[in-house]
């Protein structure tokens with residue numbers, strides 16, 4: 001049951017799109033900064049398979065420049 | 078046996094635990110964002126309160142540094158689960174550093190001390206706290222009866238709340254009649270106090286953090302603000318970004334994150350800041366940049382004793398002798414400090430000295446100087462404080478927005494509890510024990526006979542632990558601090574504390590090397606598990622309510638002292654009930670500061686606001702002291718009033734350069750400098766229990782200049798032995814890490830109890846302030 005937090009940075013000019021795309025993904029919570037083009041992304045998935053799927057989806061997002069991990073926690077059942 | 082609803086409870090617990098972890102994940106991300114994008118704000122986060130399970134937010138100052146950021150603590154199911162910066166607090170306007178964001182996790186380390194323990198036959202055994210308090214009271218009484226009133230002592234810190242320090246002083250000085258009251262803040266800011274007292278006759282900064290929004294030039298004197306006061310440094314950087322005419326000069330002995338962000342970084346040889354400050358004054362005088370109008374009206378010139386010693390021997394005593402001098406005498410004194418001569422002492426190019434002087438001297442620029450431990454932990458700490466004031470006074474850049482010589486503090490209530498309450502051997506909540514009027518005031522407010530208050534100070538901190546070693550002190554109660562990590566020349570003091578007939582009581586929240594030497598350990602309530610007040614670097618008193626319950630039998634330090642006072646028969650002086658003792662104590666304490674120079678806000682006002690700056694007169698806070706436009710205590714009808722000194726002027730001091738107590742030589746050829754890192758608070762006893770902070774910097778290391786490391790044949794991470802005349806320690810090398818010392822110097826952070834660097838440091842101190850110099854002693858290095 002992993003929980004991760006990241007700083008997500010958009011590609012040039014794609015801030016709004018990135019926020020929308022991230023918010024549309026399941027298991028994702030998005031907290032945008034109000035004075036910088038950076039977003040805190042928190043993921044909370046029920047199991048390893050879902051986590052893997054989410055990771056894949058995140059990697060495919062065209063608006064995303066980079067995703068830096070700031071916190072990781074994996075509670076084994 | 079499993080109860081019927083255990084499963085449901087378990088699920089709820091699990092849910093709350095996940096919510097808690099999610100809050101931690103969010104705060105970690107905020108902290109990282111804050112360090113990458115200074116000034117970044119996540120105001121929308123408040124909307125989360127509806128779906129995160131957080132049910133209430135309550136204000137509190139941060140537990141950690143003297144910046145005094147206002148926090149909002151998110152509480153869910155009686156547990157503090159989240160932190161955000163308080164947008165209503167003018168200190169940080171919603172920002173926090175990584176320590177602040179993670180601060181609530183420090184409440185929940187697995188090894189919190191929740192029960193009292195007593196040493197029986199060499200083994201610590203748990204006892205009910207009331208029994209432990211009985212033992213302490215009995216032992217204190219016995220020791221006093223057998224060895225006299227000055228055989229017992231209390232040692233606290235700038236992490237004491239204001240009520241903690243107040244009741245400690247009232248019990249020991251007022252009731253027990255001993256001036257054996259000291260605090261760890263002696264080790265971090267007493268030179269700032271003596272600097273203020275000698276230059277202005279009154280303690281604490283004339284300016285405030287708003288100076289940052291007005292100054293054009295920031296000069297940091299041996300002060301790594303980017304790591305030690307990160308929120309303030311972010312505010313400086315934000316100002317530089319917003320305004321075109323702002324620059325930062327880093328004047329230091331080591332390249333740090335502050336240097337990286339500065340516009341110019343100037344390195345000087347340890348101790349030579351004294352010479353450089355005088356050279357800046359020389360240049361100001363020589364180039365006609367003195368603000369004569371200001372100096373003629375508001376300044377007088379003085380000198381004191383020279384060759385004043387270093388205090389390395391027991392019973393060292395020193396009293397300065399002030400003598401008035403003329404401006405011409407002062408000018409003649411400065412002749413020894415031409416930039417060219419000082420270049421030889423300091424290694425600072427004469428052109429850089431002239432450049433700094435020109436910044437101070439340019440009447441169109443507002444200049445703020447910041448300093449903290451670099452200037453205060455100095456065997457001439459009082460002098461270097463005087464010398465930086467000299468610069469500001471010569472050009473009249475003081476007590477107006479943006480023009481500020483600003484001494485920062487390290488601990489959350491170094492100002493509030495130690496300097497304002499006066500928890501040092503010579504001090505009282507108002508004034509000093511040597512002054513009869515001040516003793517009378519204390520005796521009256523405390524309701525004790527005047528004869529109870531001894532007019533003679535006893536031991537400053539280093540001498541207090543020497544007295545414990547010698548056996549002059551037999552009983553010591555240590556609260557909220559960790560001297561068995563922080564005392565310089567530590568080995569002597571640890572062995573002293575462990576001697577057969579010494580009795581050591583330690584109140585703390587986690588096991589530390591200090592609880593290791595204790596005969597009784599009391600479980601203490603931490604921070605928001607109790608009500609209290611702190612006082613930050615800018616004269617701001619900050620109240621916090623009890624927000625969560627303390628664990629087990631943990632009790633506030635204030636109430637522990639009250640319990641002992643009652644057992645010793647002082648019910649009359651400590652009549653308060655647990656319900657409202659903090660309010661009652663505050664209102665009693667406030668009487669000491671009545672009057673426009675130091676008036677404190679009433680309890681009700683403190684309770685409502687995110688901090689209030691004193692003097693608080695007629696409902697108004699004071700931003701800039703000594704300036705009649707802001708300060709109600711100014712009465713001389715002039716544009717400034719330096720009312721602290723007897724001549725109503727600020728004092729410029731002729732203070733020479735004198736070498737450090739111990740400098741590198743052929744045998745011990747490196748300087749050792751010690752200090753802190755952004756992730757860890759003080760000795761790390763709290764922050765090392767916060768996983769994110771601990772993992773960021775899990776252990777200490779020795780920073781070495783890459784060329785020195787190459788000569789030694791050491792690469793990053795390899796072990797190095799650091800040897801001084803007092804001890805040795807082996808630890809991993811860090812080369813080209815976040816800090817890079819100059820050649821010939823090594824730097825070691827002191828937060829890690831598994832590397833006790835203070836076994837190597839020297840217990841030399843400033844003879845005036847008695848503050849030790851943790852920044853300079855001589856060591857040699859060996860590849861381990």
Ligand code: SF4
Nearest residue numbers: 139141142146174177
């Ligand atoms: S540690 Fe200091 S700078 Fe960081 S949040 Fe706390 S008070 Fe502010």
